[in-house]
Amino acid sequence: MTDTRRNALLALLFFSLQALQLGVIPLFLLPLDVRWGWLLLLPVLFTNSWWAFMHEALHGHAFPGKALTRRLGRLNAVLFGAAFDLLRIGHLLHHAFSRTPRERSEVYVPGRDNLARFAAAYYFRLLGGLYLFEVIGSLLFLLPQRWIERAGARLAAPNNVAEEMVGHLLQPAMLAAVRAEALAVLALYAACFYAYGKQAWMLALALCARALLISLMDNVFHYGTPLGDARDARDLALPPWAARLLLHFNLHGVHHRKAGLPWHALPRQHQTDGTAYQGSLWRALLAQLRGPIAETALPKSGG
Helix, strand or coil, X not given: CCHHHHHHHHHHHHHHHHHHHHHHHHHHHCCCCHHHHHHHHHHHHCHHHHHHHHHHHHCCCCCCCHHHHHHHHHHHHHHHCCXXXXXXXXXXXXXXXXXXXXXXXXXXXXXXXXXXXXXXXXXXXXXXXXXXXXXXXXXXCCCCHHHHHHHHHHHCCCCCCHHHHHHHHCCHHHHHHHHHHHHHHHHXXXXXXXXXXXXXXXXXXXXXXXXXXXXXXXXXCCCCCCECCCCCCCECECCHHHHHHCCCCCEHHHHHHCCCCCHHHHHHHHHHHCCCCCCEHHHHHHHHHHCCEEHHHCCECCC
């Protein structure tokens, strides 16, 4: 099967799951029997697979031709609930600054950071807050530009990438796209919650599950790893069926070293590199619940 056909089938699958969640269930199935709401488990279970597919578009890998890949990425981003360029710039900055003081979400500096406040923020981000930030962050770009500039300046700090992100997204063409997609998200989800009516709590629960699954997976490949090298990430073991379901996103170390590779090429590269797995993905997910880690407790990359 060609790369294009494989990705086209995946695009059809994920679009169908979102159409089921956002349209078919509330408009056609729930009026027949509320038990059809259990079908919402399907898009929930495929949440991280869907994100792995969107991740291909963030890197421009999904289809031949930049324009088609961007259009597909924008459609998926609106269904996801956030602006495509906000997700794309945020992810590219992650590749640039991961494991540096600018981007290491679990690492606190003793004597500088208040541990209680840092831990509260850490667990909020881990247990759904990251997705919430992506949604709210997109909507904030509907504000007047001077307000966005002030917010970016106020948020800018040596331990985040807010300044770089806002600077990129305020470029005229990108700002126009972010605003258009933020309006589309508002219109889409307002219509969907209206369609669910008294059963809107079902959609709300499904979105909470999405937030949890997206947020839990975000830093799992970096949690507790050495500091200083943005290419440093772990490859985490999964059963073969689960790795395929996740589009081999578990080979995140390979991805950081070879970001130009599409998802289906990661296993072969992993074999070529001859690197071992650095633990199990399931155990690594749970390990994050241990909480923040002191900067002094982590080694420097290569040290």
